[in-house]
Amino acid sequence: MQHEKIEYWLNPILPNIELSSANVEKFSFERHVHLDYHIGIVTSGCQQYSHQGKVYHLAPGFISTLNPDEAHNGDNITLGGYQSHVMALPVDYVNDISREMGQAETFFNAPLINNPALSNAFLHLHQLLTTEQDSAAQLHIETTMMAFITELFIQNSDVHNGQMSSQQHTSTKKLSVLQLNYIRTLFHDEPGQAFQLDALALQLDLSKFQFLRQFKQSMGMTPHAYLKRVRLEYAKKALMKGGNLSDIAYQVGFFDQSHFNKAFKNAYLITPSHFQRRVL
Known part of the structure; x- marks a missing residue:
């Protein structure tokens, strides 16, 4: 594990979306809330966090989805620490996409989703947003971002509702x-x-x-x-x-x-x- 640190980025093409990556072993996130929707993965190790009275383990292949103003914490539970990557989405951005998808509820229904393919898609998106800063990459960034977010919303709704009707996707x-x-x-x-x-x-x-x-x-x-x-x-x-x-x-x-x-x-x-x- 490298020296413990958290790095932050803003991509000028999506300037309201905060990105971060953390290498953590001894540092603990005290109980806290966010103003935005937070999506996160770990690429090595495992993070343990408590949310609404339950304990969750964020390991590779899983995606953490947290709504604004929901209290949670974060601790390392693996030897050598963990590496995480997080994206913070403004409420207005999420609401805009939710309305277009016909979703009445603009919140995540499950704080943890087991979906390795979606987790890999998030990592690809995170790497893209933290490395590509040129305006020539705008179409790539916007399409990759929207494709991931809509698939995440569909997955989130399927977890809660069983299956969404085809009308909701039309x-x-x-x-x-x-x-x-x-x-x-x-x-x-x-x-x-x-x-x-x-x-x-x-x-x-x-x-x-x-x-x-x-x-x-x-x-x-x-x-x-x-x-x-x-x-x-x-x-x-x-x-x-x-x-x-x-x-x-x-x-x-x-x-x-x-x-x-x-x-x-x-x-x-x-x-x-x-x-x-x-x-x-």
């Missing part, structure tokens, strides 16, 4: 085939543009939530994931024609060479430079 406004084709054409025609989720949704007279959910239902992937793959496909075509790697990265929307290299290798199991040497 938006009143629909993304038409014409609108879907417009967005796809926009991404193909201008892959280097830094798109923003709210601006895209506004063009279609949809909320960000409606656009994100319905695009994913139609295409099987988020707008950002679709755009990222489009960018990589056009990059491949350009590499096959002998283009300069840095120029290609910029033209298709990657704001630096390292991000381009990483995305390309994750998609095709080969670096852009190696791919170009193979095909030329």
